[in-house]
Amino acid sequence: MSFADAKNRFSNRVADYLRYRPHYPEGVLDFLRSQSHLSAVHTVADIGSGTGFLAELFLKNSNPVLGVEPNQEMREAGEQYLAEYPRFTSINGSAEATTLPDRCADFVTVGQAFHWFKPQPTRQEFARILRPDGWVAIVWNDRNLSSTGFAVSYEELLMRYGTDYSRVRDSYPQRKDIRDFLGHDNFLAREVPNFQQLDLESLRGRLRSSSYVPTKGDPKFAPMMAALDELFAAHEQDGRVLMEFSTWAYLGQLTSGSSAL
DSSP, X not given: OOHHHHTTTTGGGHHHHHHHSOOOOTHXXXXXXXXXOOOTTSOEEEETOTTSHHHHHHHTTTXXXXXXXXXXXXXXXXXXXXXXXXXXXXXXXXXXXXXOOTTOXXXXXXXXXXXXXXXXXXXXXXXXXXXXXEEEEEEEEEEOSSSSHHHHHHHHHHHHHOSSHHHHHHTSOOHHHHHHHHTSSOOEEEEEEEEEEEOHHHHHHHHHXXXXXXXXXXXXXXXXXXHHHHHHHHHOBTTBEEEEEEEEEEEEOSSOSTTOO
């Protein structure tokens, strides 16, 4: 898979992504306020803004947000989703070439898209658009793989039917990746609990939103959805299953000088 392909992986999954993916908890803002003095006066450049879930967290904090997204379908969905926020600006650009002016942002934020970026040119671009003493915040919803019987069964389903699930899962950022990207160890991490309560329709949509599973028309799609229905029937309580996440927020600066953490 090339990085160009990565920018188009979700084109045919936008509706499910927008409706069924988890959002980001308020605790992320609490962490940023306490550790980097985030306030409403700061301009946020949200890179790989997609459908707008992370951008919305900052818009609710009254921050002006520059949402940079290369995928047209995702970008248009984000524009529609965030239409009520006048401080949101949608931009056709990528992590490696945002089209933003020099030193325009106090914070550069990245959500689930981080593992699709080319690290070196992305780092150079972030350094260019950040103001002096600016911050990078990388926020990630990490699904718990083994806390419950449902979590174990869902993971087994992905391993069985996923197209390139193992490859994508192994690319999810770890502390080493954050350290390599920022260029030093002087950053903070905060884990915030997060979850979704899913009925059968929502669980189906949550699965369809994943870029690493077959789409409708693929021979594996119908068997996968049938297996999902069986999984739901085995684990549901009061018509729902609990999908648990840890929302990880990494906060740091691109240099380890005196102004860094």
